Amino acid sequence: MTENSEQLYEPRVRVRLDFAYDGGPFSGWAKQPGLITVQGVLEEALALIFRRPIYTTVAGRTDAGVHALHQVVHFDVAQDAWERLPGRSQDEPASALRRKLRGALSRALADAEAELRIPACLQGYMQRAITVSSCQEVPSDFDARFSALERSYRYLLEDGQDETGSNPLNRHHAWQINPTLDLELMNRAAQNLLGLNDFLSFCKPREGSTTIRELRELRFIRREDGLIEASIRADAFCHNMVRTLIASLVMVGEGKKDEAWLISRIEEPVRDSQVRLAAPRGLALAAITYPEASGYAAQSEKARNLRTPLNHKPVI
Numbered sequence: 001m002t003e004n005s006e007q008l009y010e011p012r013v014r015v016r017l018d019f020a021y022d023g024g025p026f027s028g029w030a031k032q033p034g035l036i037t038v039q040g041v042l043e044e045a046l047a048l049i050f051r052r053p054i055y056t057t058v059a060g061r062t063d064a065g066v067h068a069l070h071q072v073v074h075f076d077v078a079q080d081a082w083e084r085l086p087g088r089s090q091d092e093p094a095s096a097l098r099r100k101l102r103g104a105l106s107r108a109l110a111d112a113e114a115e116l117r118i119p120a121c122l123q124g125y126m127q128r129a130i131t132v133s134s135c136q137e138v139p140s141d142f143d144a145r146f147s148a149l150e151r152s153y154r155y156l157l158e159d160g161q162d163e164t165g166s167n168p169l170n171r172h173h174a175w176q177i178n179p180t181l182d183l184e185l186m187n188r189a190a191q192n193l194l195g196l197n198d199f200l201s202f203c204k205p206r207e208g209s210t211t212i213r214e215l216r217e218l219r220f221i222r223r224e225d226g227l228i229e230a231s232i233r234a235d236a237f238c239h240n241m242v243r244t245l246i247a248s249l250v251m252v253g254e255g256k257k258d259e260a261w262l263i264s265r266i267e268e269p270v271r272d273s274q275v276r277l278a279a280p281r282g283l284a285l286a287a288i289t290y291p292e293a294s295g296y297a298a299q300s301e302k303a304r305n306l307r308t309p310l311n312h313k314p315v316i
Contacts, residue, residue: 011079014142015097017042017056018134021068024172024281025112025126028064029071036112038062041130042073044111045104049097050081059144059288060151060237065280067173069154070287074144082137098135105130139293146300150216152287153242155230155278157181157250167226174227175246175282181228181253183220189252189259190218193245193266200269202245203238211238211269218245231286236303246278 019042027035031043039056046054056073085096109126118125141147156174158166159181166176193215200211217233230249232242248265251257265274291299 012076012140013079013082014074014076014138014140015082015094016134016136016138016142016144017073017075017132019068019071019073019130019132021071021130023062023065023067023284025116025129026064028066029058029061036116038068038071038130041105041108041112044108045101046075048104048107049085049100050077052081057144059148060285061239062283062285063240063243063280067281067284069284071285072144072148072288074138074142094135094137098132101132101135105132139296141297141300142290142293143296143300146303147290147296148236148303149289149291149299150233150235151237151285152217152231152233152289153237154284154286155232155242155246156282156284157228157230157246158226159228170227171281173281173284175279177250177254179254181220181250182255183222183228183253185259186220186249186253189262190220190249192259192263193218197266198269199238199241199266200271201265201275202248203241205271206239209238213238213241218249220249240277242283243278243280244275246282247276250278251276 021038023038025036026038026041029038031037031039039058043054043056046056054075054077056075059072062068062071082093085091085093085100087096089096091099106127109129113123113126156170157177158170158174159177159179161176161178163180170176194217196212196214198212199215203211205211214235215232216235217231220228220230223229230246232245248257248262252259252262290296
């Protein structure tokens with residue numbers, strides 16, 4: 001029996017990590033050759049702890065510059081390696097992993113700074129750009145991506161720069177817009193997008209994936225600090241879907257497009273040159289919701305099934 005075949009039969013533990021990150025310094029979530037990504041740094045930190053490669057599955061990928069207030073991954077590790085984590089301490093393995101991740105992430109982020117050749121005067125710039133809030137052992141049928149019931153995003157905008165100018169402290173986490181936006185009009189128009197629809201007009205399709213999603217919430221409020229906060233919630237999102245929805249509604253709020261145009265985009269889905277993307281810095285993955293443990297497998301199976309467009313009959 002080879003070493004690889006032995007690993008297939010050794011007892012495994014599935015681990016869930018809940019964490020957050022500042023997406024500004026990273027080239028997105030997904031690991032890519034020659035780029036510094038959140039997945040790359042996190043997996044480097046895990047490899048330092050377990051002394052072998054660790055491969056993570058994420059709840060939802062984020063683009064370059066997009067933040068996460070709440071992100072989730074799962075990974076599998078040998079049971080003996082999991083049980084060795086506490087060492088001589090009295091910690092549970094999950095507590096020991098979270099503690100060790102602080103040091104391992106610090107080292108991995110320092111390595112990232114070196115790879116990016118960040119000047120000495122800015123050393124430490126990436127420290128704490130990723131913080132882990134929770135580590136736990138979960139059932140083997142938990143899937144960070146497919147077991148999720150829904151995802152919520154937050155988007156921040158700063159408008160009215162033509163009148164008051166922009167606040168430089170907002171430039172890293174809000175999309176700054178020159179005109180003052182009509183939020184009442186934007187909220188009314190957003191209601192036409194809710195429900196189960198084909199969002200091809202508002203996303204970049206991935207090969208083999210559907211563009212049908214159930215959009216459950218999309219609304220804008222003006223906060224006391226003057227920023228506009230958009231709340232977006234759905235069962236799942238297509239690539240670039242949130243940023244395109246926000247940009248489309250901003251065009252409505254600016255008076256460049258009307259409500260009828262937005263409705264036509266959902267009634268006649270098409271990928272064309274009218275697509276516009278909101279700035280990534282305003283976007284943050286805010287929350288991911290999961291069922292009780294007994295529902296992990298059923299939800300995962302449901303999510304893996306491709307949705308059928310409401311206005312299309314199945315081909316026989």
